Amino acid sequence: MNTLATLDTLDTLDTPAALIERTRMQRNIERMQQRMNALGVRFRPHVKTTKCIDVARAQRDAGAQGITVSTLKEAEQFFAHGFTDVLYAVGMAPHRLQHAMELRRRGCALVIITDGAESARAIAEFGRANGEVFDVLIEVDTDGHRSGIRPEEDALLQVARSLHEGGMRLGGVMTHAGSSYELDTPEALRAMAEQERAGCVHAAQRIRDAGLPCPVVSVGSTPTALMAQSLEGVTEVRAGVYVFFDLVMRNVGVCSESDIALSVLTTVIGHQVEKGWAIVDAGWMAMSRDRGTQKQKRDFGYGQVCAVDGTVLEGYVLSGANQEHGILSREGTADTDIAARFPIGTRLRVLPNHACATGAQFPEYHALGEDGALQTWGRFHGW
Amino acid sequence: MNTLATLDTLDTLDTPAALIERTRMQRNIERMQQRMNALGVRFRPHVKTTKCIDVARAQRDAGAQGITVSTLKEAEQFFAHGFTDVLYAVGMAPHRLQHAMELRRRGCALVIITDGAESARAIAEFGRANGEVFDVLIEVDTDGHRSGIRPEEDALLQVARSLHEGGMRLGGVMTHAGSSYELDTPEALRAMAEQERAGCVHAAQRIRDAGLPCPVVSVGSTPTALMAQSLEGVTEVRAGVYVFFDLVMRNVGVCSESDIALSVLTTVIGHQVEKGWAIVDAGWMAMSRDRGTQKQKRDFGYGQVCAVDGTVLEGYVLSGANQEHGILSREGTADTDIAARFPIGTRLRVLPNHACATGAQFPEYHALGEDGALQTWGRFHGW
Numbered sequence: 077m078n079t080l081a082t083l084d085t086l087d088t089l090d091t092p093a094a095l096i097e098r099t100r101m102q103r104n105i106e107r108m109q110q111r112m113n114a115l116g117v118r119f120r121p122h123v124k125t126t127k128c129i130d131v132a133r134a135q136r137d138a139g140a141q142g143i144t145v146s147t148l149k150e151a152e153q154f155f156a157h158g159f160t161d162v163l164y165a166v167g168m169a170p171h172r173l174q175h176a177m178e179l180r181r182r183g184c185a186l187v188i189i190t191d192g193a194e195s196a197r198a199i200a201e202f203g204r205a206n207g208e209v210f211d212v213l214i215e216v217d218t219d220g221h222r223s224g225i226r227p228e229e230d231a232l233l234q235v236a237r238s239l240h241e242g243g244m245r246l247g248g249v250m251t252h253a254g255s256s257y258e259l260d261t262p263e264a265l266r267a268m269a270e271q272e273r274a275g276c277v278h279a280a281q282r283i284r285d286a287g288l289p290c291p292v293v294s295v296g297s298t299p300t301a302l303m304a305q306s307l308e309g310v311t312e313v314r315a316g317v318y319v320f321f322d323l324v325m326r327n328v329g330v331c332s333e334s335d336i337a338l339s340v341l342t343t344v345i346g347h348q349v350e351k352g353w354a355i356v357d358a359g360w361m362a363m364s365r366d367r368g369t370q371k372q373k374r375d376f377g378y379g380q381v382c383a384v385d386g387t388v389l390e391g392y393v394l395s396g397a398n399q400e401h402g403i404l405s406r407e408g409t410a411d412t413d414i415a416a417r418f419p420i421g422t423r424l425r426v427l428p429n430h431a432c433a434t435g436a437q438f439p440e441y442h443a444l445g446e447d448g449a450l451q452t453w454g455r456f457h458g459w
Numbered sequence: 460m461n462t463l464a465t466l467d468t469l470d471t472l473d474t475p476a477a478l479i480e481r482t483r484m485q486r487n488i489e490r491m492q493q494r495m496n497a498l499g500v501r502f503r504p505h506v507k508t509t510k511c512i513d514v515a516r517a518q519r520d521a522g523a524q525g526i527t528v529s530t531l532k533e534a535e536q537f538f539a540h541g542f543t544d545v546l547y548a549v550g551m552a553p554h555r556l557q558h559a560m561e562l563r564r565r566g567c568a569l570v571i572i573t574d575g576a577e578s579a580r581a582i583a584e585f586g587r588a589n590g591e592v593f594d595v596l597i598e599v600d601t602d603g604h605r606s607g608i609r610p611e612e613d614a615l616l617q618v619a620r621s622l623h624e625g626g627m628r629l630g631g632v633m634t635h636a637g638s639s640y641e642l643d644t645p646e647a648l649r650a651m652a653e654q655e656r657a658g659c660v661h662a663a664q665r666i667r668d669a670g671l672p673c674p675v676v677s678v679g680s681t682p683t684a685l686m687a688q689s690l691e692g693v694t695e696v697r698a699g700v701y702v703f704f705d706l707v708m709r710n711v712g713v714c715s716e717s718d719i720a721l722s723v724l725t726t727v728i729g730h731q732v733e734k735g736w737a738i739v740d741a742g743w744m745a746m747s748r749d750r751g752t753q754k755q756k757r758d759f760g761y762g763q764v765c766a767v768d769g770t771v772l773e774g775y776v777l778s779g780a781n782q783e784h785g786i787l788s789r790e791g792t793a794d795t796d797i798a799a800r801f802p803i804g805t806r807l808r809v810l811p812n813h814a815c816a817t818g819a820q821f822p823e824y825h826a827l828g829e830d831g832a833l834q835t836w837g838r839f840h841g842w
Contacts, residue, residue, distance in 0.1 A: 090842060091842075124782055124783070146783040166784065167729040167738060167784075168728070169726050169728040169740060169803070170804050171474075171726060191729050191738075192729055192730060192803075194798075194802070194803045195728070217731075222738070222781060222784055223729050223738050254781060343554060344552075345550040345551070345552040345578070346574050347575060348600075348605075348606070355605070357549070357552060360816065361529075361816075362842075365749040365750070366743075366748040367748070367750070396605075398605060398637060399507055400507070400529040400530060401549065401550075403605070415577075419577070420552070420553065420575075420578055421552065421554060430748075433743070436744060437819070437841075438841055438842075439840055457822055457840055458820075458822035458823075459473060459474075459821075
């Protein structure tokens with residue numbers, strides 16, 4: 077997990093390697109933080125995207141308050157590195173309550189979530205039996221895409237009461253409009269951001285109207301965070317992928333290729349000249365199997381190919397992938413000059429469809445500074 | 460990497476977890492080995508599927524000779540655990556020759572491959588400059604799906620001569636009919652196995668006819684290895700995924716669900732009753748993003764759901780996935796009894812689309828013996 081300076085360069089680093097362009101990352105961090113500051117809300121980045129202490133420190137240094145995690149392993153790792161304000165944003169499974177309690181008793185201000193009566197009851201029962209007052213948010217479903225209680229459901233107040241009367245600390249409500257990933261116009265994104273905000277604020281209001289506490293109103297996804305026109309009534313926003321961005325976000329319309337801070341460094345290892353293919357050593361094990369751009373307005377295959385300096389090579393994509401082989405080709409007509417254009421040994425970068433999935437394939441990132449120096453930033457893996 | 464016996468059971472193991480059913484794995488190993496023995500060829504398993512020493516030992520104990528790897532990290536790790544006969548089956552990139560030579564000088568009998576004049580020249584030049592006689596196979600393209608020189612091409616003999624006259628040890632030819640994964644009838648698979656065999660043997664014959672050595676004729680993929688009717692002229696077969704099998708192989712037609720030895724243990728963490736959804740803690744981070752069954756005859760979503768004892772729950776699949784959330788639903792009509800059928804805390808297993816991709820998401824496997832005891836088997840990650 078330590079930051080290590082290395083003597084490697086982009087010409088000597090073993091490939092495939094996960095590369096972070098720090099200038100871009102820093103610009104992405106500041107863009108989001110400034111937006112959240114302007115809208116007057118706290119910002120709690122989702123560290124599941126990077127699972128990297130160094131990145132989270134840069135987010136904190138820019139003004140982020142607390143972190144969001146998707147596993148208790150992330151909570152453990154970040155807590156061990158001094159991040160104490162942690163929202164575990166996946167519905168609490170009863171068998172994980174013991175672990176959550178242990179984390180809290182070691183000093184981690186872990187907040188958990190529930191999206192139903194059964195799990196709320198399990199939390200309250202376990203808490204009472206163990207003398208632990210858990211901080212709990214209720215997950216609200218504002219777009220029908222996954223989990224949560226809809227703002228108008230009776231269950232919302234039942235769960236709120238069950239937690240409050242069960243002796244837990246009802247922290248408020250949270251939602252994630254994950255279906256924003258399926259949109260691609262500013263109008264639709266703004267409308268989804270407003271739907272997410274309004275739904276979550278409405279849920280909070282119902283809880284307060286019932287005489288129950290609801291201090292936190294937490295919303296977010298990268299697209300809605302960046303496109304929201306108002307966050308009235310919201311106290312905190314969460315987003316993850318914005319720190320790196322990716323081709324899916326480019327198609328959604330919240331970044332351009334030149335904002336994407338994560339790429340995979342790869343080497344040309346062969347050719348199939350008649351087909352116009354170069355074979356590179358970044359296959360799906362490096363890029364991940366994510367084909368998120370397949371059903372979007374532009375399909376980038378397994379990734380957009382760039383020169384080693386980061387210049388986008390328009391029209392060149394990874395059109396296919398085996399485990400350790402990527403097939404680089406030109407969209408449309410075959411490039412019969414492919415072997416001369418990309419001789420064996422040529423180093424290239426590939427922008428990923430989905431930064432969270434691609435990053436997860438690597439034990440570490442190589443962070444490239446403006447001066448060309450590389451640092452090794454650890455990331456963790458598994459549960 | 461050590462085998463550790465644990466006191467965990469399927470009821471206490473943290474989820475998501477990668478589970479190996481050892482009885483099935485052993486049956487798969489024996490089925491392949493007996494077939495190879497009957498056909499009179501050596502069998503060299505591809506360890507990229509598992510990246511696990513314990514699994515490779517079981518393959519060796521059953522009669523496998525040597526291993527196939529897809530990265531030099533795999534070569535390093537297996538060599539460190541006593542596997543010395545290693546075929547690195549990805550086209551040799553010149554910048555990796557130094558590492559390959561170091562492995563050989565430490566006692567690893569590493570064989571490398573080339574698929575073109577440029578890389579063959581680089582190998583011979585590096586070898587001569589460093590006094591290293593590399594063992595090299597020429598990759599032959601028998602199905603047009605990725606890399607290699609076609610058996611009838613002039614380049615085949617040029618490369619063979621360039622290696623031989625360049626002072627390298629020309630070990631022979633190898634091919635991988637990866638397009639067999641796209642087939643799904645016994646007739647088509649048998650025909651592809653014969654095409655793979657005949658093409659590779661033809662390439663070997665041309666090399667021998669030119670007065671050059673070609674002792675090894677290495678072919679293979681799981682489907683062609685299992686469906687080949689004759690392997691005349693072949694000296695060795697390679698296959699990887701057969702050791703676990705998966706839903707893609709089930710659709711190809713070389714295994715049934717009850718042969719699949721790898722599954723992901725998961726816990727139900729919530730419901731969306733109106734939609735007939737149970738939410739489980741195996742999302743795409745656990746299952747991988749592989750949707751290999753999407754274009755096959757049966758689409759299993761992100762995986763086939765089974766009871767914790769392994770019984771297939773026909774019609775129940777992971778129909779959607781976020782990073783740490785899986786959506787379990789019934790195919791066809793929504794199951795409005797979903798919450799009663801799978802209460803919160805229910806443990807299930809999910810069979811993966813693609814065992815190589817799913818396994819790679821986990822730092823270790825949990826190997827379940829016939830007696831119900833679990834062992835932790837390490838696997839490695841990265842490059």
